Ligand SMILES: CC(C)=CCC/C(C)=C/CC/C(C)=C/CC/C(C)=C/[C@@H]1[C@@H](COP(=O)(O)OP(=O)(O)O)[C@]1(C)CC/C=C(\C)CC/C=C(\C)CCC=C(C)C
């Protein structure tokens with residue numbers, strides 16, 4: 191845990207120069223309190239508002255640093271023609287990207303469908319990132335996870351560095367090497383995801399939401415940070431890049447919190463409880479209640495709070511979705527809406543996520559797609575939310 195905290199991107203001891211933005215619209219006391227999140231009430235300066243959980247500044251994520259490094263890359267004079275990617279034999283790369291496409295299509299149908307409206311270069315890049323994330327997760331959760339040692343993760347990190355230095359190890363790594371060559375991606379979110387996997391191997395209880403949030407940032411918030419440089423920010427957007435990156439990060443957090451709530455029963459059978467221990471206690475619950483799989487009134491009330499918090503993060507993410515490049519908005523809205531529907535499904539199961547797995551049927555999923563599309567059509571806000579009310 192301490193090693194995890196020492197990461198430069200998530201360092202609670204660093205000066206919170208970045209401030210995680212919370213739109214005024216969401217600063218209603220009830221919503222914040224229910225989500226266990228507080229924001230200084232009188233501050234209206236968007237850039238000064240800091241998110242905190244239970245009074246503790248919860249994200250000292252130096253998203254700011256990542257944004258800066260990525261925009262520097264964006265503005266750099268290196269042109270693709272002037273500096274061809276050394277690992278890129280066109281035929282070889284085409285085949286490798288095809289493989290990424292198949293992996294994405296097989297394992298993440300919604301993400302895959304969402305990429306269909308994106309430009310050729312962007313969709314290939316998202317598939318490459320998807321595959322790298324999936325492979326990273328497989329190290330901890332896949333069939334060979336029993337053989338996982340810290341050396342394996344160290345080696346995976348070394349391979350990542352080689353990818354960023356243009357020296358990929360295999361054909362799938364080559365697609366990511368090509369992607370980081372074409373888009374202004376920073377290595378930090380990728381390294382942080384590996385750190386999240388390390389955390390998962392060392393830790394199976396989370397004392398409070400702050401600890402859980404950190405885990406969610408590592409394994410999912412990072413995906414948002416990796417995706418924005420590929421998806422692109424709308425040229426007409428008037429929000430700061432950092433605000434948009436924060437929204438992307440919140441989508442990852444909301445997704446992961448939802449994953450966790452859906453999988454409570456399944457995780458319990460592996461001896462894992464990804465729920466804040468202090469909040470369980472507040473509802474008179476403990477690990478034993480999770481393992482006994484009895485859905486009591488206390489459990490239902492506890493779950494209501496957890497669901498409310500996940501929805502809160504989706505609401506925050508919504509602010510950023512239409513700030514992305516037009517062609518990238520639909521996949522983001524689709525994933526946001528479909529994940530939200532998992533929360534609805536937990537409610538429909540009367541909060542039984544101990545013996546049942548929340549499921550969203552195919553028809554419901556299909557019906558959400560045109561709605562997501564319509565949402566993606568609206569123009570990005572030109573005035574920040576706190577000025578429009
Ligand atoms: C401004 C704004 C709102 C921008 C949007 C930015 C954006 C595209 C954010 C995407 C966020 C996202 C999809 C996060 C994924 C979170 C996730 C599901 C993480 C999973 C971690 C581990 O969980 P666990 O082990 O509990 O779960 P499993 O049982 O194993 O499923 C992950 C598995 C980590 C690995 C993540 C992936 C494999 C997904 C990577 C996805 C992409 C790169 C595609 C994102 C793009 C689209 C089209 C939405």
Ligand SMILES: [Mn+2]
Nearest residue numbers: 327328330331
């Ligand atoms: Mn996993």
